[in-house]
């Protein structure tokens with residue numbers, strides 16, 4: 001973790017309108033995220049965690065307030081510029097892996113490296129998540145945790161500055177979930193990738209530099225961990 005801000009949000013709001021109903025998903029959120037840190041986002045369902053991650057990742061527009069990625073004001077960008085930002089700077093990991101079933105692990109990662117500006121090789125990315133021996137396997141031949149690690153390799157192969165993870169262990173049992181968190185923290189250590197992880201599993205907060213507690217569209221508390229616990233020590 002450094003003192004260089006990579007994200008800075010001021011008064012960020014998001015209102016979803018569904019027919020006559022308005023949902024205030026973010027209600028004036030302020031946040032700084034520092035380059036190289038691991039941040040865990042905790043909070044009840046509907047408290048705005050995914051909404052924030054989607055806006056940070058350029059998948060959605062805020063309704064108000066300002067959000068910067070370094071000097072770039074994301075809240076001032078149109079769809080096209082937001083797509084360019086996302087392609088260049090952001091990797092995503094979701095609860096479901098979305099691998100192409102007819103392609104091997106290697107080929108799934110290569111799909112991304114072929115269109116990135118300065119990618120690592122697919123085998124290099126797969127080695128970072130401990131799957132170099134499984135490169136030629138198809139998704140159906142891999143466990144859920146291994147498929148998620150392929151998805152992580154795919155997300156980091158373009159060397160994004162930011163990795164945004166929405167419930168990456170949500171579909172996994174404890175042992176495989178721990179391996180996935182190990183892969184994420186290992187990448188953070190080796191590449192310095194700023195990593196945000198949404199989870200409902202409070203045990204995971206111990207691997208973070210900081211923990212953000214969400215409540216009703218705002219951050220109600222920020223916890224700073226003096227030391228980060230090794231992912232391998234986690235169990236739930």
Ligand SMILES: Nc1ncnc2c1ncn2[C@@H]1O[C@H](COP(=O)(O)OP(=O)(O)OP(=O)(O)O)[C@@H](O)[C@H]1O
Nearest residue numbers: 016017018023025044045046047048049050051052
């Ligand atoms: N596309 C949408 N249209 C309408 N309302 C939405 C949309 N996306 C999210 N919401 C609403 O915005 C609020 C915040 O949702 P969000 O997904 O950010 O919460 P969350 O903290 O990530 O929840 P969870 O932990 O269940 O994923 C919720 O009330 C949700 O129903």
